[in-house]
Amino acid sequence: MAVRRKKLDISAEADMTPMIDMTFQLIAFFMVLLNFAEGEQDERIKLPSSELAKPPEAALESPLTLQLTEEGDVLFAGRMLPIAALSEPLRHEAAVLERQNKNVADASVIIRADASAKTGVVQQLIQKCQEHGFEKFLLRAKQEARGP
Amino acid sequence: MRIRKSAAHRVDKVEIQMTPMIDIVFQLLAFFLMTFKITTLEGDFNIKMPAQAPSAGPVEFPPLRVQLVADAQGNLAAIRLGDRPLTGFDALHREILGLVGSPTGPNPLAGQLEVELDADYNLRYVNTVDAITAISGYVNKDGHVVKLIEKLRFTPPEPPPE
Numbered sequence: 001m002a003v004r005r006k007k008l009d010i011s012a013e014a015d016m017t018p019m020i021d022m023t024f025q026l027i028a029f030f031m032v033l034l035n036f037a038e039g040e041q042d043e044r045i046k047l048p049s050s051e052l053a054k055p056p057e058a059a060l061e062s063p064l065t066l067q068l069t070e071e072g073d074v075l076f077a078g079r080m081l082p083i084a085a086l087s088e089p090l091r092h093e094a095a096v097l098e099r100q101n102k103n104v105a106d107a108s109v110i111i112r113a114d115a116s117a118k119t120g121v122v123q124q125l126i127q128k129c130q131e132h133g134f135e136k137f138l139l140r141a142k143q144e145a146r147g148p
Numbered sequence: 149m150r151i152r153k154s155a156a157h158r159v160d161k162v163e164i165q166m167t168p169m170i171d172i173v174f175q176l177l178a179f180f181l182m183t184f185k186i187t188t189l190e191g192d193f194n195i196k197m198p199a200q201a202p203s204a205g206p207v208e209f210p211p212l213r214v215q216l217v218a219d220a221q222g223n224l225a226a227i228r229l230g231d232r233p234l235t236g237f238d239a240l241h242r243e244i245l246g247l248v249g250s251p252t253g254p255n256p257l258a259g260q261l262e263v264e265l266d267a268d269y270n271l272r273y274v275n276t277v278d279a280i281t282a283i284s285g286y287v288n289k290d291g292h293v294v295k296l297i298e299k300l301r302f303t304p305p306e307p308p309p310e
Contacts, residue, residue: 016170020169020170026180027173031180049277050193050280051287052284052293053190053192055192056192115273115277116273117272117273118273119216119273120270120305120308121269122276123304126302126305130197135197138193139192140190140192141190141191141192143191
């Protein structure tokens, strides 16, 4: 009877430790690689490539990003606008900078233009910004060597 | 006695509930996996271009004029440096290197020269960036960027062709 009362404690417990270790490692990996700065990048714009396009070493002063699509429309602050309609938002940006006691000429205008966009349209965009006092332009390109 | 004996043999095992933690951890993992995007780094070419052309003072070196001619499809048809036709961006780069380059890097002339880019309206922007790349420098054997001519400006834009 004493033998029969003894219960065998057989429980199949999987050891979770290695799996949790690995999972945390994976989370740490993806967290470190998560790049919040890519928010301004847009799938619709295919940038041209250049081996000389090095990322800026210091943070830009009052950056303003204008994205130019292949069709010649400008993506600015989440809105798609033709170049002619940019006057109002640019005037507003210039006014905001002046209210912050910043010089409009020192603000950096980042131009992310599509590789297939027309150069004349890019120049028109630059001219439009110049009309509102912007002087510093940064033509953005992917940092990679051009293929043959 | 019997009671005390059974109490002594009881295994006090505190089981931590792993399920909620693993749930959350997998949620986090799924989130980071889905937001993960392989992106190439982006860099800039700086161009300082005030609205008015700089006041006409005594200019020591007139700007080098690089003309980019487009065909009907917007592809590059011809390059001219001044009046001389060139065969391609490599030739343009060699010319610039001949003007301002030296075996150790740019010579003092590089800081004073300015290039004026005159591109056709229809030219695809990628060609313009290639021209800027050919003018503004190169990557040497050690992987460092050697800068040549950094002063760059565009000619006033032409009206769009009919």
